[in-house]
Amino acid sequence: MNILQYESKIWATADLLRGCGIKESEWPSFMMPFFALAMIESRLVRMFDDLKAEIGVNAFTKIHKEDLYDLIKDKGQGYNIFIFEKTQTLTDICKNDKSFEIDFDTYLKGFDGETKDLLGVDASEGEKFLDIKGVITKLKAKKVLFSYTKLWAEIDLKPFNNSEITTLEEHIKRKWADISAETAGEQYTPDDVIALIAEIIASKIEESDTLLKIYDCTCGGGNMLFGVEDRINQKFKRLTQTYGQDWNDALYALAKIESRFRPDSKIEHGNTLVEDKFDNEEFDVVIANPPYGVSWKGYEKDITNDKTERFKYLPSISDGQLLFMQHLISKLDADGMGVVVHNGSTLFSGDAGSAESNIRKWMLDSDIVEAVIQLPTDEFFNTGIYTYLWVINKNKQPHHENKVMLINASEKFKPLQKSKGSKKNEVDEVSRLEIVATLSAYQENDYARVFDREFFYFNKQAIMLTNVDEQGRTFETHLPLKEDKFGEMKRVSSIELTPNKIAQGELELTEFSITKYDATQYASLESYCADAIKPKVAQLDYKEQPLLITTADANFFYDPEKETLIKEAGGITEELGCGKIIVSANYKKATKKLSERIEICVELTADYQKDYEIVSYHKDVAVNQTAIEAFMARYISKPFEYLENVVGVELNFNKIFYQPEKLRDVSVILGELANIDGQLKLLEQEILL
Known part of the structure; x- marks a missing residue:
């Protein structure tokens, strides 16, 4: 059985929501709690069946109820009294519309305390995580609660393992993101990009007896975090442990629910930039797709007064991407590495001396940036912009030290047969393996360049010009x-x-x-x-x-x-x-x-005039000053005095990989003009006739 057969069935539940006047933008909030319910139930039933098989059917029937619940609680995956004691599921509840509401209420209250909190079963004020209580109230008012629940009860996820359910979850959450994301900053990471990130990480790690700790500071519903873990587990026998944090109530709840069915996974709720829930932890691997162009003004005071020393510089308040980047670097252990998804602003926003430029300089000075990979456009579901993978590494190979590789993978994709929102392209497996092979080889080719890190530095030399008249007088x-x-x-x-x-x-x-x-x-x-x-x-x-x-x-x-x-x-x-x-x-x-x-x-x-000149940078101080003076002698003719010099950093893919438009042959253009001239003469003759 292919679990993706349920994708269309799950989205068919939206037809009922549409029919009773619920706006499309609200569908995810109605579907999330019921999808979570289907996931939880399937896994609890499977866990219960596995427990029976483990103990033996005869021995199982003789276990005292309290001892049985102790065994279930030891699994750490939650429980439901209604399912375990009455051996009934959502499907059974939906067989009788007369007793449905009473049974459904008992069913929901039969969950353990944490599950009820995540589902929002007893939420008293406003939205609480998945807020199933609020959703049920609205569905009752529309008189469709029974019909809606019955549709979800037909989705049987019990035959599928954790990885398969995660795959379905990724497809469903992608559509939620497509519908409900209000800005291009809210990005759901597509499966092909997750696969590429996993391949990059796999190329950097080895088999080991030590635990591989993977961390995502903006994990959302966990699609990237768990997707990377699953792919690593397919390639290595090494034990893995996932850590994630997110402050979106509903997505945190989904990730938390998923984490309970994975060995030793830890998911926390809250704003990573304000309250790091893993402040005493360091990780082997960090991954993230933080929001793009999203303001951090609402918690400016907390970040300005942060005592953790993780933020070396504070970027523009309108975009917090580089705050997340600094946080992730602070979480790496001595040999840690990571892959972080950003838009283009992290490469070049901010002038020399700005916080953005200083953060980039700090990263390159620290020799932690191994590569930046430009992905194709039209890769994400609600934006067509270029995105970039920053590969950071504290354990570079000797010939990678003090260097940065730029990989222009903008043409490494396969067009989708059918667009998914703004997503028209995917980085297919062949392209992924080629990109990773290029990164591993760390040698230049027609779409990749390797630079000394100082290549990306530049002098912004301030000077005070003295303007002169036509006779050169001041x-x-x-x-x-x-x-x-x-x-x-x-x-x-x-x-x-x-x-x-x-x-x-x-x-x-x-x-x-x-x-x-x-x-x-x-x-x-x-x-x-x-x-x-x-x-x-x-x-x-x-x-x-x-x-x-x-x-x-x-x-x-x-x-x-x-x-x-x-x-x-x-x-x-x-x-x-x-x-x-x-x-x-x-x-x-x-x-x-x-x-x-x-x-x-x-x-x-x-008549004094302050001006700035951008001059190439040299790491040798004397050579750098000589280069500045040579530049001034060549290009500045007026008297001037040197003022401050600020070193900036930017990584400009367009400048490095620019391909001028190929001009057409003159004979071709002349032929087209002659053809047009002939057509005009024919039209002229028709008019005269």
């Missing part, structure tokens, strides 16, 4: 020298003028110490300054139109054609060099000698 030479507090002679920043008049177009100012204002319009002299004077002064842009500053002995203005300040005095015109005219208005509080006032000031200063 007003800076007119600024007087003054001794600073360290005894060094430095030029002052500006020369202050004492104006008699400021004129620009129709606007003219002749008062430069203002003490009076209209009290009927303004609350104070300070508000008059802020609301009336400053906006007027802000309009005085010396480059927009001629601005004339008149002092007692000279006129000053800016000549835009020559890009220089001009001084006219006694009929003599002097070009002062490139500079700025700065007019400002400032409110001054009253002092012992002076009353409160608004002062309008005019300053002449050199």
